[in-house]
Amino acid sequence: MSQSGLRFTKTHEWVREEGGEVVVGLSDYAQGELGDIVFVELPEVGSSVSKGDSLTTIESVKSVSEIYAPVTGKVASVNDALDAEPGTINTDAYGEGWILRIELSDPGELEGLMSSDEYEKYTKG
Amino acid sequence: MSSTATGVRTALYERHVDAGARIVDFAGYQLPIYYTGIVDEHNRVRRSAGLFDVSHMGEFLVTGPGALETLERLLTNRVSTLVPGGVRLSFMCYESGGVVDDLLIYGLEDGYMLVVNGANREKDLEWVRGHLLEGTELHDVSDETALIAIQGPASETVMRGVTGGPLSELGYYRFRRMDVAGHAVLVSRTGYTGEDGFEVYGDPLQAPDIWDALLESGRDQDVRPVGLGARDTLRLEMGYCLYGNDIDETRTPVEAGLMWITKLDKGEFIGRDAIRRMKEDGPRERLVGFELSGRGVPRQHQDIHSGGRRVGEVTSGTFSPSLKRGIGLGYIESAVSGDISIEMRGREVGATTASLPFYREGSVKRRK
Numbered sequence: 001m002s003q004s005g006l007r008f009t010k011t012h013e014w015v016r017e018e019g020g021e022v023v024v025g026l027s028d029y030a031q032g033e034l035g036d037i038v039f040v041e042l043p044e045v046g047s048s049v050s051k052g053d054s055l056t057t058i059e060s061v062k063s064v065s066e067i068y069a070p071v072t073g074k075v076a077s078v079n080d081a082l083d084a085e086p087g088t089i090n091t092d093a094y095g096e097g098w099i100l101r102i103e104l105s106d107p108g109e110l111e112g113l114m115s116s117d118e119y120e121k122y123t124k125g
Numbered sequence: 126m127s128s129t130a131t132g133v134r135t136a137l138y139e140r141h142v143d144a145g146a147r148i149v150d151f152a153g154y155q156l157p158i159y160y161t162g163i164v165d166e167h168n169r170v171r172r173s174a175g176l177f178d179v180s181h182m183g184e185f186l187v188t189g190p191g192a193l194e195t196l197e198r199l200l201t202n203r204v205s206t207l208v209p210g211g212v213r214l215s216f217m218c219y220e221s222g223g224v225v226d227d228l229l230i231y232g233l234e235d236g237y238m239l240v241v242n243g244a245n246r247e248k249d250l251e252w253v254r255g256h257l258l259e260g261t262e263l264h265d266v267s268d269e270t271a272l273i274a275i276q277g278p279a280s281e282t283v284m285r286g287v288t289g290g291p292l293s294e295l296g297y298y299r300f301r302r303m304d305v306a307g308h309a310v311l312v313s314r315t316g317y318t319g320e321d322g323f324e325v326y327g328d329p330l331q332a333p334d335i336w337d338a339l340l341e342s343g344r345d346q347d348v349r350p351v352g353l354g355a356r357d358t359l360r361l362e363m364g365y366c367l368y369g370n371d372i373d374e375t376r377t378p379v380e381a382g383l384m385w386i387t388k389l390d391k392g393e394f395i396g397r398d399a400i401r402r403m404k405e406d407g408p409r410e411r412l413v414g415f416e417l418s419g420r421g422v423p424r425q426h427q428d429i430h431s432g433g434r435r436v437g438e439v440t441s442g443t444f445s446p447s448l449k450r451g452i453g454l455g456y457i458e459s460a461v462s463g464d465i466s467i468e469m470r471g472r473e474v475g476a477t478t479a480s481l482p483f484y485r486e487g488s489v490k491r492r493k
Contacts, residue, residue, distance in 0.1 A: 035162065035354065036162050036163050036165075036444075038444040039420050039421060039444075041420075057470070059421060059422050059444075060422075061163045061354065062158075062163065062354060087164075090162070
C-alpha cells in the first residue's frame with residue numbers, strides 16, 4: 001500500500017482517516033531504521049489517549065521505539081495479528097502492518113500533520 | 126543508500142554498498158550491520174551459509190627465537206604445545222587478572238599470528254610491544270590482511286567450488302595455506318557462529334575476487350552476505366563472549382567461566398597469580414546465560430534482580446531468532462541461579478538462568 005494520501009507526524013507515525021476514526025501505523029522509513037521488529041506492545045482497546053501520549057513500544061532486534069498518539073481520542077481497535085507476526089510492520093508498514101485505530105475527538109488535529117511529500121522531505125533532510 | 130559513517134573502508138566496501146548494506150561505524154571501520162535484515166541473515170547462516178567481511182580484525186606476526194617465550198608469558202593458554210597448522214583461543218591479561226583481549230593464536234611454520242579484536246588493535250599492539258623479550262619481532266599486518274568468513278552447514282560445499290585444497294581433512298581449529306579462486310590464502314576452520322565454517326586470510330587487493338567467487342560457488346545454496354547484526358545474534362545464541370560487553374579489563378577469566386583457556390599449571394604468565402587467587406577464593410560474580418520468560422529484548426546494562434534485590438547486570442542481550450525469545454549474558458552474584466528478573470524500562474520481566482550454548486543444533490558439533 002502506498003504512502004500518498006496518508007498524513008505523518010514528526011515522530012514517524014502515519015494516519016489514514018476513515019470516517020470518524022484514524023488508522024495509525026509506523027512509517028516505512030522508521031521500520032527500516034528499526035530493523036527486524038520482534039515484539040509489539042498493543043494498547044488497551046477503549047483507553048483514552050491525548051495527542052503526544054506514548055501509546056506503545058515497538059521492539060526490534062537492535063533497539064526500541066515508542067509510538068506516540070498522533071491525535072486525541074479513544075483506542076477503537078488494535079491489530080492483534082501483530083502479536084504473532086510483528087514483522088508485518090517491516091514488510092507492509094502502510095497495509096497489513098497497521099497498529100491501531102483511534103476514534104477522533106478533534107478532527108482539526110489532522111491539519112497539523114505533514115503530507116506525504118512533506119514527510120519525504122522531512123526524512124531526507 | 127548513502128552512508129554517514131566515517132571509518133576506514135575495507136577492501137569489500139563497494140561490494141557491501143552494491144548489495145544494499147546498511148553501513149555503520151564499527152571499531153573504526155565502515156562495516157555492514159545488515160543487508161536484508163538481521164533475522165533473515167541469521168537464519169540463512171543456520172540453514173545454509175553466509176559470508177562475513179571481518180577485515181576489521183587485527184593480525185600481528187610474532188617471530189624470532191624469543192617469540193615462544195614472549196607469547197607464553199603474555200597469553201593465558203599454552204603456546205608451547207601449539208604445532209604448526211594449529212589454532213588456539215586465548216586471553217591476554219593484566220597483572221590484576223583483568224582481560225586485555227581475547228584472541229586466536231595461529232602456529233605458523235616460522236612463528237605465530239595473533240588475531241585480535243579490531244576495536245583493540247592499537248591497545249593490543251602496544252601491550253605486546255611493551256612485553257617483547259629479546260630476539261622477538263612483532264609486525265602489525267592488519268592493513269595488509271583482509272578476512273572473509275563463510276559460516277553455515279553448507280560452508281564446505283561452497284568452499285569446494287573455489288579451492289582444490291584439502292578441506293575435508295581440515296579439522297576444527299586447524300589451518301592450511303591453499304589457493305582460493307586462484308589466490309594464495311590461509312584458511313582456518315574457525316568461526317564465531319556455532320556453525321561449520323572457514324575463515325580466509327588474504328591480500329586485500331584480492332578480497333573482492335574471493336568474495337565474488339564464494340558467492341558464485343554458493344549460488345545453489347542461496348549463500349548471501351551477512352552483516353554484524355546477525356554476527357551478534359549468532360554468537361550470542363552460542364554464549365560466546367564479546368570483548369567490551371561480556372569481558373573487559375575489569376573481568377577475569379574466572380568470573381567469565383573461561384578457565385579452560387587459562388592454564389594455571391603452565392609457567393608464569395601475566396595475571397596468573399591474581400587469577401589463581403580468585404579461583405581459590407571463588408569469584409564474587411560469575412557470567413551466566415539467561416532466557417526471558419516474558420516478552421521483550423534484554424539489553425546491555427539492564428539490572429538483574431533476584432529475591433527482591435539487584436544481583437547483577439546484563440552485559441549482552443538480543444532476540445534469538447532460533448529460540449524466538451530474548452536471551453542474554455550477564456554477571457550475577459555467584460550464589461544466585463534459577464529464577465531471576467530483568468528490569469526493562471521500568472518493568473520486571475521474568476527470566477531463568479540457562480546453561481550455554483542456548484542453541485544446540487549448530488553444525489560445528491556435527492563435523493567429523
